[in-house]
Amino acid sequence: MHIPTHLMLSWVVGHRLAQRRDRRLVAWAGVTSDLDGLTILAGIDAYGRWHHVLTHGLLAGVAISLLCSYWARDRVRVLWLSLSVFHLHLLCDFLGSGLDWPIQYFWPIGTTFYHTPYGWELDAWQNWIVAITLLLVCGRIAIRSGHSVAEILLPAAGDQAVVAALRQRFAPATPAYVVWPNTDRH
Numbered sequence: 714m715h716i717p718t719h720l721m722l723s724w725v726v727g728h729r730l731a732q733r734r735d736r737r738l739v740a741w742a743g744v745t746s747d748l749d750g751l752t753i754l755a756g757i758d759a760y761g762r763w764h765h766v767l768t769h770g771l772l773a774g775v776a777i778s779l780l781c782s783y784w785a786r787d788r789v790r791v792l793w794l795s796l797s798v799f800h801l802h803l804l805c806d807f808l809g810s811g812l813d814w815p816i817q818y819f820w821p822i823g824t825t826f827y828h829t830p831y832g833w834e835l836d837a838w839q840n841w842i843v844a845i846t847l848l849l850v851c852g853r854i855a856i857r858s859g860h861s862v863a864e865i866l867l868p869a870a871g872d873q874a875v876v877a878a879l880r881q882r883f884a885p886a887t888p889a890y891v892v893w894p895n896t897d898r899h
Contacts, residue, residue: 714805714840719744721847722805723798724862726864727791728854734838735791738781740865743798745777746806765806765815774799809840855879 723743730736749767750861753760767773784793807816807827813836815826833839855861855876864872 714802715746715835715844716877718818718840718844718847719747719802720807720865721844721851721862721866722785723803724865725847725850726758726798726801727794727855728858728860730784730787730790730794733860735785736860737865738785739790739794739798740862742777742781743802743885746773746799746802765810765814766820768815769806770818772821772826774803805843809837809843810835852879852883856884 720740720743724736724740724785725735726743727739730739741825746768749764749769750760752763752767768856772833774796777799781795782788782792803816803818806814807829809832811893812828812830812832814832815828817824817826850860854864855877859873859876861875863875867875
């Protein structure tokens with residue numbers, strides 16, 4: 714699955730948190746497992762060997778969740794939501810990154826690679842359906858809640874501008890109430 718899709722999915726999971734900081738931490742916890750993708754800088758062989766290994770396992774998930782919780786205001790909720798979105802990322806990668814792309818979940822303690830015969834390729838229609846659906850869900854949440862997925866990257870004023878634009882374009886107009894004349898004559 715693509716990184717923007719992971720980011721939207723993680724933000725949707727944490728969007729009900731009261732603090733902007735906490736929502737952002739949960740969103741980023743959902744994509745930090747892809748830090749092992751930086752192994753591409755060491756070459757394609759290193760990427761092929763270490764992506765889905767270094768930060769796609771239980772140890773990395775616990776470490777990332779504890780770190781996010783440390784910086785959070787609502788530490789307990791952020792801890793559990795971070796751990797949840799981390800594992801949601803792994804599930805999405807397990808299914809939507811290609812049949813030949815296993816996950817080594819217990820690294821460095823275990824060396825077993827986990828595969829599934831039910832997955833699909835990264836550019837498959839399933840990933841696009843998920844991404845488009847998440848865009849729509851994020852838009853609806855922004856209109857209703859007053860904060861958008863853009864808060865992950867933008868300052869608060871930028872996020873409010875995104876929400877205002879979405880509300881102006883897509884929010885239902887205020888219903889026009891019809892006042893019927895009083896026909897009750899005594």
